[in-house]
Amino acid sequence: MVKVASDEDVSAVEAKVDTAIIDIGTVDTAVGAVQTDLSNVDDGLGALKALIDTANAAITSIQNVTRFVAGVPKYMQKPDAGNTYFYIRASLYDTVGNMEDPDADGGTDVPCVKIVNQTGVDRSANVCKVNDGTEADASTNFVGYKKLVRTDTGKFECWYDVANDATEEQLALDFAWREGGINVYQPRASQVADVTGDLTAILMDTGTTIPGRLDTVDGATTGIAAQLPGALEGGYIKANIYATQDIDLSATQKASVQSESDTAIAKVATCTTSKITDAVVARINADITSRAPAGEYNTEMGRIDVGVGTRSSHGPADVRGSVCATGDAANTIGKILYELENTRLTAVRANDLDATVAGKLQMTATTVDLHQAAASYEVLEGLTQDVIVEKVIFQTPLDLSDDAGFTGISIQTDDTTPQAFVLQEDGVKANLTAGAQVGFVGATLLKVGKHIKLTIYGDTATVEPTTCEVIVECRAVVSGGSVGTPT
Numbered sequence: 001m002v003k004v005a006s007d008e009d010v011s012a013v014e015a016k017v018d019t020a021i022i023d024i025g026t027v028d029t030a031v032g033a034v035q036t037d038l039s040n041v042d043d044g045l046g047a048l049k050a051l052i053d054t055a056n057a058a059i060t061s062i063q064n065v066t067r068f069v070a071g072v073p074k075y076m077q078k079p080d081a082g083n084t085y086f087y088i089r090a091s092l093y094d095t096v097g098n099m100e101d102p103d104a105d106g107g108t109d110v111p112c113v114k115i116v117n118q119t120g121v122d123r124s125a126n127v128c129k130v131n132d133g134t135e136a137d138a139s140t141n142f143v144g145y146k147k148l149v150r151t152d153t154g155k156f157e158c159w160y161d162v163a164n165d166a167t168e169e170q171l172a173l174d175f176a177w178r179e180g181g182i183n184v185y186q187p188r189a190s191q192v193a194d195v196t197g198d199l200t201a202i203l204m205d206t207g208t209t210i211p212g213r214l215d216t217v218d219g220a221t222t223g224i225a226a227q228l229p230g231a232l233e234g235g236y237i238k239a240n241i242y243a244t245q246d247i248d249l250s251a252t253q254k255a256s257v258q259s260e261s262d263t264a265i266a267k268v269a270t271c272t273t274s275k276i277t278d279a280v281v282a283r284i285n286a287d288i289t290s291r292a293p294a295g296e297y298n299t300e301m302g303r304i305d306v307g308v309g310t311r312s313s314h315g316p317a318d319v320r321g322s323v324c325a326t327g328d329a330a331n332t333i334g335k336i337l338y339e340l341e342n343t344r345l346t347a348v349r350a351n352d353l354d355a356t357v358a359g360k361l362q363m364t365a366t367t368v369d370l371h372q373a374a375a376s377y378e379v380l381e382g383l384t385q386d387v388i389v390e391k392v393i394f395q396t397p398l399d400l401s402d403d404a405g406f407t408g409i410s411i412q413t414d415d416t417t418p419q420a421f422v423l424q425e426d427g428v429k430a431n432l433t434a435g436a437q438v439g440f441v442g443a444t445l446l447k448v449g450k451h452i453k454l455t456i457y458g459d460t461a462t463v464e465p466t467t468c469e470v471i472v473e474c475r476a477v478v479s480g481g482s483v484g485t486p487t
Helices: 007-039 044-065 195-205 210-235 237-244 251-270 273-289 294-309 316-323 333-353
Strands: 068-071 083-092 112-117 149-152 155-163 169-179 182-193 361-369 376-383 387-395 408-413 420-422 437-446 451-457 467-476 482-484
Touching (some): 451 467
Antiparallel strands (some): 169 182, 361 467
């Protein structure tokens, strides 16, 4: 038997359904509000999410730039003969610190390296994959680079070959690898040095060899040691030293020397600061007392007054001529002032005005036009005497960073082994924006006749003229030295 609902039952069910629909609408509105808040980038949960995303990206960026570690010798000493192979290591890590290989480079998961000297000459041919001179394999993805050898996950190595006739020079190492399809680079530096050769050259300049100098020192020490016992024996210190030096002294002379020594020792033992001061003051007082009395000074001042008063002109030169007379008697005020004016002050003024006095800081400024062919140009020359260059500043008033053909500059000496002031990697056009400066602070010897040269890379700068300023600060090694326009 089926029970049929009454109208009252149906109405009750409809009322409950209507209420449920209203409640669902309320929930939907609340969910929409939450979603709106999540999407809001100005405040609320949306802003918090954006901050978290930014922080996460920053942390990832830090990890990405600290994933590479390289061990490169600071100096590579030239051998006396043959070749020496210097060990270079590199390690790669993932973002959590685990060892990791880079993307495949021609089928081999290894980073690579390119090495040039301070003037940009490629030295990558000296990179070896074994410490026996076997040249490293060329990279596939990085032209001109040499592959490192993989020894384990994330660990790589190579050797740099330095021959006994290698040039002393700076080395710029550029490590490169691919990560996530992107080329990544890391710079390092080293230097080929010849410490033994430099020291030998210095000694040879004085006609001295290291063994010869050591023998001389040893011989002198032996002679002193042999003389000390006799010098100290018997209490006659000075007398016995004279005797050991073949100085013939009589007994009376020896006794006199001993007596003077004993007296000096006794005075030193009782000497105080106040006694020294009193003695100095007494000596000054006696010296002043021995000078001419006040009456004579009054006479001298009267002479000066008459001399000045009779001048038709009372300008500084005329007064000086009356007071500072060359014919005045010795020790008179006029004679003293004359000597002070014409001897001591003249020498002091000359020294102060001469910028090329040894050790005195001097500054030279010049200009160079970059609107010319890529080549090296003489900027300044060492003149008269050697100088120590302490600062070099290059400044461009124009923005050269987007110049079409021009790629950058370097500044260095034209020595057999050039001394770099601005490396090519520091003088790239990306660094040469309007008003930008690159330079050098240190100490480099510039010999007479040697030049400070500027090298232009790429092509001529577009703007004509592209006038840039070069400023050099230096000190003369010997008075007269300076830098100036090339002769």
